[in-house]
Amino acid sequence: MSLARSISNSLFKHPNGFLVLLLAPPLLWLGVAYLGSLSVFLFHAFFSIDEFSGFIRYELTLSTFAELFRLSNFDVIVRSLVMATAVTLASVVIAFPFAYFAARYARGKWKALFYILVMLPLWSSYLVKVYAWKLILAKEGIISWLAGELHLTWALDALLAIPVIGGPSLSISFLGTFVVFVYVWLPFMILPTQAALERVPVSFIDASSDLGGTPAQTFRHVIFPLALPGIIAGSIFTFSLTLGDYIIPQIIGNSSYFLGQAVYSLQGTAGNIPLAAAFTVVPIVIMGIYLAIAKRMGAFDAL
Amino acid sequence: MTTAVSFQKISRYFGPVRAVDDVTLDIAEGEFFAMLGPSGSGKTTCLRLIAGFEQPTSGHMEIFGVTSEGVPPYQRNVNTVFQDYALFPHMTVLDNVAYGLMVKGIDKPTRHRKALETLTLVALGSFGSRRPSQLSGGQRQRVALARALVNEPKVLLLDEPLGALDLKLREQMQVELKALQRNLGITFVFVTHDQGEALSMADRVAIFNDGKIVQVGSPEDIYERPNTKFVADFVGSSNVLSPAFSKSAGGPEKWASLRPEKIGILPAKVKPSPGQQSASAKIVAAHYQGSISRLNTRTAGGETINVSVPSSLGRFAEGDEVMLHWPKEALHVMAGEA
Numbered sequence: 119m120s121l122a123r124s125i126s127n128s129l130f131k132h133p134n135g136f137l138v139l140l141l142a143p144p145l146l147w148l149g150v151a152y153l154g155s156l157s158v159f160l161f162h163a164f165f166s167i168d169e170f171s172g173f174i175r176y177e178l179t180l181s182t183f184a185e186l187f188r189l190s191n192f193d194v195i196v197r198s199l200v201m202a203t204a205v206t207l208a209s210v211v212i213a214f215p216f217a218y219f220a221a222r223y224a225r226g227k228w229k230a231l232f233y234i235l236v237m238l239p240l241w242s243s244y245l246v247k248v249y250a251w252k253l254i255l256a257k258e259g260i261i262s263w264l265a266g267e268l269h270l271t272w273a274l275d276a277l278l279a280i281p282v283i284g285g286p287s288l289s290i291s292f293l294g295t296f297v298v299f300v301y302v303w304l305p306f307m308i309l310p311t312q313a314a315l316e317r318v319p320v321s322f323i324d325a326s327s328d329l330g331g332t333p334a335q336t337f338r339h340v341i342f343p344l345a346l347p348g349i350i351a352g353s354i355f356t357f358s359l360t361l362g363d364y365i366i367p368q369i370i371g372n373s374s375y376f377l378g379q380a381v382y383s384l385q386g387t388a389g390n391i392p393l394a395a396a397f398t399v400v401p402i403v404i405m406g407i408y409l410a411i412a413k414r415m416g417a418f419d420a421l
Numbered sequence: 422m423t424t425a426v427s428f429q430k431i432s433r434y435f436g437p438v439r440a441v442d443d444v445t446l447d448i449a450e451g452e453f454f455a456m457l458g459p460s461g462s463g464k465t466t467c468l469r470l471i472a473g474f475e476q477p478t479s480g481h482m483e484i485f486g487v488t489s490e491g492v493p494p495y496q497r498n499v500n501t502v503f504q505d506y507a508l509f510p511h512m513t514v515l516d517n518v519a520y521g522l523m524v525k526g527i528d529k530p531t532r533h534r535k536a537l538e539t540l541t542l543v544a545l546g547s548f549g550s551r552r553p554s555q556l557s558g559g560q561r562q563r564v565a566l567a568r569a570l571v572n573e574p575k576v577l578l579l580d581e582p583l584g585a586l587d588l589k590l591r592e593q594m595q596v597e598l599k600a601l602q603r604n605l606g607i608t609f610v611f612v613t614h615d616q617g618e619a620l621s622m623a624d625r626v627a628i629f630n631d632g633k634i635v636q637v638g639s640p641e642d643i644y645e646r647p648n649t650k651f652v653a654d655f656v657g658s659s660n661v662l663s664p665a666f667s668k669s670a671g672g673p674e675k676w677a678s679l680r681p682e683k684i685g686i687l688p689a690k691v692k693p694s695p696g697q698q699s700a701s702a703k704i705v706a707a708h709y710q711g712s713i714s715r716l717n718t719r720t721a722g723g724e725t726i727n728v729s730v731p732s733s734l735g736r737f738a739e740g741d742e743v744m745l746h747w748p749k750e751a752l753h754v755m756a757g758e759a
Binding site: 324332 | 505
């Protein structure tokens, strides 16, 4: 009997051994390399930094968490939260019709085209895309040129004159940051939404209409609730990716900090690992609360 | 008698495919009407035309005297029990049944009370708080029925509603559906490919083939007096006999049908009693099926005739020479050719 055959036979006789072999590598990776390092890092949030020496004081304390509520730090949290919420909502609104078309009407060639359109941007480097957007949004960029050609410069100026979200140009404003965030994360909203809609049989829509539901009622009571798990899945991506990103706000925006940037600079140049870890806990807690609310509202009932 | 649904030269094409081809049909109020045919024969499309999911390519349709062209499904007083039941998985059974009332804006206590009444009608009164996924196939079928009935439709459309159930449950539901239809007095239009189902439940049956209706009549009409070879063959797998054979057996020189159970069997060369037509044949295959035995026989002229005899007559074996005989009136001469 060959070696391969005897290995196969012994695995067949010991199915649990087979399971261990199958799961050990990913569990080791997830458990040690991923969760292990993450928890070691997060645990640093319970230490503090000595303000004079700059060394970490290894005594358990909540003072680092308290620091999050200092105005300058809390600003970062609120700004990130508002941005992530706005980006997620905009993604839902833009992604839904697109996903609906793909799930309901696109067949064959059109379906392939849909996937290419959604995936193509993901094939190119994220940095290249963000820098490309800088050119599009810049003061002498495509958008202001187009606005000029269309005699809409006044509208663009009015938009940029809005306090807080406006600025000297789109590339140096929260508005610009928002646009690029939505662009970059949109595929992550479209794909799960489309997958959820794909699983809604046509007969459900027929049934709702048959029972007297107008198209608007059918959307509200049948299509949307059944697509909700997909939308929530997509929003987990758009929300957490926005919360954690430190590159887009650095290149496009008015140089105010977002969560990702705060973590990046605190663990790097500032060397304040405890505060960086405390900042990292914030999006995790926010996501936890968000998912708990979504579950309570029955978002996963259709799963 | 009021006409519930009226098709006047209705056609529905899907590109070059004529799913429904020039169908004219009247379904009376309170009737249990079955549409029977093989898959792809246009029966389901006819049902979808009544429901409003499809619009006819040409022709005119009326539901209780009201023209239905351009009327969307949600404005028709017609409800459907879907083949896959189409119960909403994110709602409880009670909310599923109350859906039709909810979209009409009826307040929650009223619609829940009415939904519960309807659920009780289908013997599922205590299942309201469950999810459809927690029910068996037969229970889901009843929920689908209750959901369609709660709107008090004038016409109830059933698209192969028993197809997914096992045999025993199917037979039980046939009886219940028929009783329900009698009690409620609603017009039922029932689509099926199962001839037994159509014959046992319907007041009238329409046989579909290739988008056309080939015969409409009572179950007896359809079964005893098929007007074409297709109907004879599709309903109860009758023997379709060639004109030459009909003539040799003593009938006119026309296509004819002969039911397997109308044929008697005698030992070879025994003369049947007068008034009977007969043919000698050889058994090609014998299938014992409990109370009856099905025999495939072939005559000297090469005509294949299936015979169904009580097993109590004795066992027959392949190769036995026998004499087949049947009363003259059992040989039904068909009007149509195809």
